Amino acid sequence: MNRSTDHLGSFAKGLRVLECFCAETPRLSIADVAARTGLDRATSRRCLLTLHHEGYAEYDGKFFTLTPRALRLGMSALAALPLPQIVQPWLDQLSEQIGQSCSVSVLDGTEIVYLARAAQRRVMSIGLMPGSRLPAHFTSMGRVLLAALPEAQARAIIDASDLTPRAPNSVTDPEEIMARIAQTRRQGYCLIDQEMEAGLRALAVPILSARGETVAALNIGMAALHADPEEMVTAYLPALRNVQAGLARML
Amino acid sequence: MNRSTDHLGSFAKGLRVLECFCAETPRLSIADVAARTGLDRATSRRCLLTLHHEGYAEYDGKFFTLTPRALRLGMSALAALPLPQIVQPWLDQLSEQIGQSCSVSVLDGTEIVYLARAAQRRVMSIGLMPGSRLPAHFTSMGRVLLAALPEAQARAIIDASDLTPRAPNSVTDPEEIMARIAQTRRQGYCLIDQEMEAGLRALAVPILSARGETVAALNIGMAALHADPEEMVTAYLPALRNVQAGLARML
DNA sequence: ACGGAGCGTTCGCATTGTGAACAGGAGCAC
DNA sequence: GTGCTCCTGTTCACAATGCGAACGCTCCGT
Numbered sequence: 220m221n222r223s224t225d226h227l228g229s230f231a232k233g234l235r236v237l238e239c240f241c242a243e244t245p246r247l248s249i250a251d252v253a254a255r256t257g258l259d260r261a262t263s264r265r266c267l268l269t270l271h272h273e274g275y276a277e278y279d280g281k282f283f284t285l286t287p288r289a290l291r292l293g294m295s296a297l298a299a300l301p302l303p304q305i306v307q308p309w310l311d312q313l314s315e316q317i318g319q320s321c322s323v324s325v326l327d328g329t330e331i332v333y334l335a336r337a338a339q340r341r342v343m344s345i346g347l348m349p350g351s352r353l354p355a356h357f358t359s360m361g362r363v364l365l366a367a368l369p370e371a372q373a374r375a376i377i378d379a380s381d382l383t384p385r386a387p388n389s390v391t392d393p394e395e396i397m398a399r400i401a402q403t404r405r406q407g408y409c410l411i412d413q414e415m416e417a418g419l420r421a422l423a424v425p426i427l428s429a430r431g432e433t434v435a436a437l438n439i440g441m442a443a444l445h446a447d448p449e450e451m452v453t454a455y456l457p458a459l460r461n462v463q464a465g466l467a468r469m470l
Numbered sequence: 471m472n473r474s475t476d477h478l479g480s481f482a483k484g485l486r487v488l489e490c491f492c493a494e495t496p497r498l499s500i501a502d503v504a505a506r507t508g509l510d511r512a513t514s515r516r517c518l519l520t521l522h523h524e525g526y527a528e529y530d531g532k533f534f535t536l537t538p539r540a541l542r543l544g545m546s547a548l549a550a551l552p553l554p555q556i557v558q559p560w561l562d563q564l565s566e567q568i569g570q571s572c573s574v575s576v577l578d579g580t581e582i583v584y585l586a587r588a589a590q591r592r593v594m595s596i597g598l599m600p601g602s603r604l605p606a607h608f609t610s611m612g613r614v615l616l617a618a619l620p621e622a623q624a625r626a627i628i629d630a631s632d633l634t635p636r637a638p639n640s641v642t643d644p645e646e647i648m649a650r651i652a653q654t655r656r657q658g659y660c661l662i663d664q665e666m667e668a669g670l671r672a673l674a675v676p677i678l679s680a681r682g683e684t685v686a687a688l689n690i691g692m693a694a695l696h697a698d699p700e701e702m703v704t705a706y707l708p709a710l711r712n713v714q715a716g717l718a719r720m721l
Numbered sequence: 722a723c724g725g726a727g728c729g730t731t732c733g734c735a736t737t738g739t740g741a742a743c744a745g746g747a748g749c750a751c
Numbered sequence: 752g753t754g755c756t757c758c759t760g761t762t763c764a765c766a767a768t769g770c771g772a773a774c775g776c777t778c779c780g781t
Binding site for chain 2: 225226227229230231232233234237238239240241242244245264265266268269272273275284285286287288289290291292293294295296297298299300301304325326327328332334337338348349350351352
């Protein structure tokens with residue numbers, strides 16, 4: 220089963236190279252990629268030339284840039300996940316009903332990954348869309364997803380997270396975060412008040428399968444001046460619970 | 471430069487395997503992948519086990535499924551493209567102003583790829599989001615993008631496209647499509663009236679760089695009962711032109 | 722029970738990828 | 752300008768790695 224011949228080293232290395240390209244570093248030279256991946260320069264070069272040859276990357280003789288073709292790789296993953304397609308209509312309806320943006324995400328390592336989103340107005344500084352990532356520890360959906368894990372596993376993720384504060388209310392003490400996660404577990408929902416970004420509040424609940432397993436998280440986000448934290452729970456939690464119940468029957 | 475040792479065969483094969491996973495086929499066995507890629511079953515197995523080992527795929531002993539981690543691959547590509555981040559605010563504003571969905575896409579082979587989208591209401595049967603793909607030949611943005619190419623290149627793409635009709639107004643004659651593309655080139659915009667989906671009209675213009683090169687396409691889509699084709703042009707083309715002019719200054 | 726089709730897995734061989742070594746600049750000090 | 756260093760991209764001989772024909776297994780249809 221785990222024989223060494225079952226693992227394609229160069230494929231794995233190539234994927235490492237692909238992940239180098241991100242918003243901050245869209246143009247990379249061979250040496251850049253070697254430094255980022257820890258691979259030999261020669262190996263990085265082979266991976267990059269392969270990407271170029273297969274149409275995933277542009278090459279100007281010095282720098283490599285990904286082409287739209289590269290979108291096929293991860294987007295096929297998004298399209299392959301059944302959840303986004305199931306939840307999208309619910310999201311659209313919820314968003315229209317309450318007049319706020321709402322999203323669905325899952326956990327990947329220390330980050331949450333947006334799978335679906337229905338945006339109303341742009342209240343956040345960053346553009347969020349399916350595939351976007353945010354640190355789990357200070358997001359409402361992240362807390363909900365961490366609350367569904369065994370305590371030890373959640374702690375391991377928090378310990379591996381970068382807890383640099385991002386907003387006035389950011390919680391930076393691991394113990395305090397674990398306490399908030401425990402509270403989320405008891406309540407069955409999580410309210411975040413300007414921990415990630417000043418002026419932004421978010422309320423999240425888990426999306427449960429028919430068997431009660433947490434398969435994703437659902438949230439709404441809104442400007443802080445729209446409602447007090449308590450108002451937010453009383454005003455919007457029922458709507459979230461409603462979607463949660465509707466989805467549980469389909470999963 | 472093009473020495474054979476500069477090309478990593480197994481990396482290229484692995485990418486072919488990754489592309490197998492799409493909305494219609496999210497769960498694939500080793501033999502499924504072998505059939506789709508044309509690779510040997512043993513090779514497919516190695517690629518899949520590598521994906522599993524690196525955390526990109528789930529394996530239940532029979533079927534493979536991509537994990538959210540795989541989203542990193544394509545999304546890094548989306549994030550690496552500068553265009554989406556530049557156009558998103560313009561899209562949001564345009565969408566709110568006219569009360570309709572609008573999108574930005576680029577060409578990749580015979581398909582258009584959505585880079586950014588501001589959705590208002592769900593009028594289409596399929597969920598569109600950044601990364602989604604549609605055949606270029608019968609979409610408004612596709613026609614605009616094809617019109618920017620040299621005639622011969624556009625023809626080659628049309629010849630390579632599957633022209634199976636999808637709606638009552640679908641154009642299936644390559645000559646007719648080329649004529650519509652020529653018309654789009656003269657007019658500087660393209661109106662599609664229920665060629666892709668019954669009840670759906672779309673209006674697109676090119677997004678031009680400061681040097682006048684077409685770098686992407688911008689469109690709005692709406693239900694056919696909202697407006698006549700002519701009304702649609704008079705009502706919405708100015709708004710599109712406005713965004714087009716604003717973006718030209720930034721590119 | 723038997724045959725066959727289709728599947729995942731193995732194993733010996735040679736193709737393929739490896740990285741130390743090399744060559745070509747760019748920058749810098751004098 | 753010269754000589755130096757540092758960094759980048761490229762080559763090449765070696766052997767590790769990936770290849771696919773061949774194998775055995777399971778699941779149907781008869």
